[in-house]
Amino acid sequence: MPKFRGTWSQAEVESYLDEAAVPVRIACHRPDESLWMVALWYRYRDGTFECSTWARADVVTYLRNDSEVAFEVSSNHPPYRGVRGNGSASLSRDEGKSVLRDLLERYLGGTDSELATWLLSEDRDEVRIRIRPRRVYSWDYTDRMEEAVSD
Numbered sequence: 001m002p003k004f005r006g007t008w009s010q011a012e013v014e015s016y017l018d019e020a021a022v023p024v025r026i027a028c029h030r031p032d033e034s035l036w037m038v039a040l041w042y043r044y045r046d047g048t049f050e051c052s053t054w055a056r057a058d059v060v061t062y063l064r065n066d067s068e069v070a071f072e073v074s075s076n077h078p079p080y081r082g083v084r085g086n087g088s089a090s091l092s093r094d095e096g097k098s099v100l101r102d103l104l105e106r107y108l109g110g111t112d113s114e115l116a117t118w119l120l121s122e123d124r125d126e127v128r129i130r131i132r133p134r135r136v137y138s139w140d141y142t143d144r145m146e147e148a149v150s151d
Contacts (some may be wrong), residue, residue, distance in 0.1 A: 002047065002085070006138035013083055013138050017044035020073055020082075021107060024049055026064045026131070027070040028089070036062055040129070041103040042073070048130050052100040055125035063089045069131055081140035087133040094126035 004010045023039035030036050038059045040051040049071065053059060065071070067088045074082025094100055097120055104116045111120060118124075 002087070002133040002136050004136045004138070006083075006136075007081075007140045008083075008138040010136075013136060014044065016081075016083060016138070017049075017073060020075070022073060022076060024051065024131075025057070025074075026051075026089075026129075028059065029066045029068065030062050031065050032055050033097045041107050043099070043102055046140050048132050050095070050099050051129040051131075052094045052103055052126045053129060055127045057127075059129070060091060060127050063091055063129065071131060071133070079140070079142040080143040081138075081142060083136060085133045085136040087131050087135070089129050089131045092109060092128050092130070094128040100126050100129045 002033050004013060008016065017103070024039060024042040025039050027035055036059065038057075040053060040059075042049045042051050044050075067090065068086070069089050070084070070086045072082060072084040074080060074084070101111060101117060104111050104119065108116060119126075
């Protein structure tokens, strides 16, 4: 069970993660121990983040070598607010591209686009990345940025 700290309760964090339609930013280690950052579409279910990516993506190789990650989901426009934390990632095949299909619904509103057709093509193998958070920290600058938002 992750430890939740910061501005929001666990229920508020989960509500934010369900509603936010921005990618999760994931930091991991490359084999040379340098850091790598990637942004991926996600869904948040049962206390975990689930992403889908191409099986040959660099991040898949890096996570096979070292499963420890840091993550952030935050708004891109004022007022800034969001969730960050750390945890570990596991990899598995995205059977039937079910995670990918859910992500296409969440971020594109369906699978009726050229991008969706390309992502769902038979020659692309997808991997599910499941991140189990250990620590979760929330922040919300709405009050202090009220003036910036009202302009």
